[in-house]
Amino acid sequence: MNLHFDQIREGLLIAFAAIRANKMRSVLTTLGIVIGIVSVTLMGTAIEGLNRAFNKSIAMVGADVLYVQKWPWGGGGNWWEIRNRKDLLIQHARAIEEKSTTVRSVSPITGTGRNVKYGGKVVEAVVILGTDADFLETTNANVALGRFMTPMEAEGGRPICVLGSEVAEALFPVETPIGKRIKVGDYPYRVVGVLEKQGSFMGLESFDNRVYLPITRFFKEFRHRRGGIQIWVKAASANNVDETKEEVRGILRNVRKVAPGKEDDFAINQQEFFIQTFNQIGGVIAAVGLFITGLALFVGGIGIMNIMFVSVTERTREIGVRKAIGAPKRSILMQFLFESAAICLIGGIIGIMIAFPLTLIIDQILPTAMPLSIVAIALLISVFVGVISGFLPAYRASRMDPVDALRYE
Numbered sequence: 001m002n003l004h005f006d007q008i009r010e011g012l013l014i015a016f017a018a019i020r021a022n023k024m025r026s027v028l029t030t031l032g033i034v035i036g037i038v039s040v041t042l043m044g045t046a047i048e049g050l051n052r053a054f055n056k057s058i059a060m061v062g063a064d065v066l067y068v069q070k071w072p073w074g075g076g077g078n079w080w081e082i083r084n085r086k087d088l089l090i091q092h093a094r095a096i097e098e099k100s101t102t103v104r105s106v107s108p109i110t111g112t113g114r115n116v117k118y119g120g121k122v123v124e125a126v127v128i129l130g131t132d133a134d135f136l137e138t139t140n141a142n143v144a145l146g147r148f149m150t151p152m153e154a155e156g157g158r159p160i161c162v163l164g165s166e167v168a169e170a171l172f173p174v175e176t177p178i179g180k181r182i183k184v185g186d187y188p189y190r191v192v193g194v195l196e197k198q199g200s201f202m203g204l205e206s207f208d209n210r211v212y213l214p215i216t217r218f219f220k221e222f223r224h225r226r227g228g229i230q231i232w233v234k235a236a237s238a239n240n241v242d243e244t245k246e247e248v249r250g251i252l253r254n255v256r257k258v259a260p261g262k263e264d265d266f267a268i269n270q271q272e273f274f275i276q277t278f279n280q281i282g283g284v285i286a287a288v289g290l291f292i293t294g295l296a297l298f299v300g301g302i303g304i305m306n307i308m309f310v311s312v313t314e315r316t317r318e319i320g321v322r323k324a325i326g327a328p329k330r331s332i333l334m335q336f337l338f339e340s341a342a343i344c345l346i347g348g349i350i351g352i353m354i355a356f357p358l359t360l361i362i363d364q365i366l367p368t369a370m371p372l373s374i375v376a377i378a379l380l381i382s383v384f385v386g387v388i389s390g391f392l393p394a395y396r397a398s399r400m401d402p403v404d405a406l407r408y409e
Contacts, residue, residue, distance in 0.1 A: 032299050032347075034350050034354065037378050039292060041351060041378045045355070045369055052369050066269070068088060068269075088229050090215065095252075096248055101247070102247050103247075104236045106138070106231060106232070108130075108232075109215075111129045113127060115185065116211055117182060118172070128184060128185070129210055129211070130218025133153070146191070149214055153214055157216035163212075165198075165208045178194075179191065248268060249264065311393070312393045329398040335394070336393055336394035337386075348378055349379070
């Protein structure tokens, strides 16, 4: 064991001495690996960042929430037939609430876009949602200031509203919004609460640029025909979502008088659609990224192999001397493998040092994350490339005949 340790230590010392003796060549040799590791690290951080952002967004969508709508997510079916389906109505939501045994809460949802005003401040293109008092329980949202609408206010269509955090910050930067009267479109509403910050879905649609109204009031002032709603259904248990889905389907088919054997005239959507779509897109991105980074590392590896062949040729007499005094083939092999791996490891460390500030810049546009696992994988890849690239030159050196090596000029 001590003999093996001494051989490893000797191999490392000789390898680092060779790198120091040829500083410029070693620096130029590492450039290919640096580029490859920067590519690998940036691709890994981008994929990790997207995964984290997606999982956070999916958590807000809710694994135990069903979205009953006229249109299925992702298309599918005959467009003209879906377009001619009967609208979902508030009474359909009430039927689910009354007849279901596996549902925790049900919320009818409908929306539009309007400007919101307070004094001289205007927030444009705010999403105005009409809903009921169960919305918080259905979506797991939390109130930061004040309260949410009560069942009496929701059913009675009182002119009250709850603001998303983004709207509240824009209209009331220095004063409390609770009790203030704002204009939603052309209609006055009294603010009773502000929701906690929720973020956005994949950096696209903000959940905080919203104002929540009683749905009965919404239909009175923003949509005079009662129809065209969505119904969000929260299952009583996350483990029985499929059972809840089938129960909701049966209730709606009965209420909407869908004949046996006919297709549903509504869609029950859930987050599995987003997960499947994201996995497909993520798989394509990862495959393209691995191909590009693989090419960069391949080019860098070829450069390492070429330089190691040159190094072996230059040090033929040294190899002959070491063999003549009893150095085994394994020791010579390890010496050049250590040298190749060390060059690549240095390139990997430099690549990570370059990639880290780049990820901070990219994070301003797209979500990125550089956990220690990405750093460890990048360093392991760099060492692996070094070992693979240096194996043939090292093997050639270990197989040299000491007599021929000593005669080499």
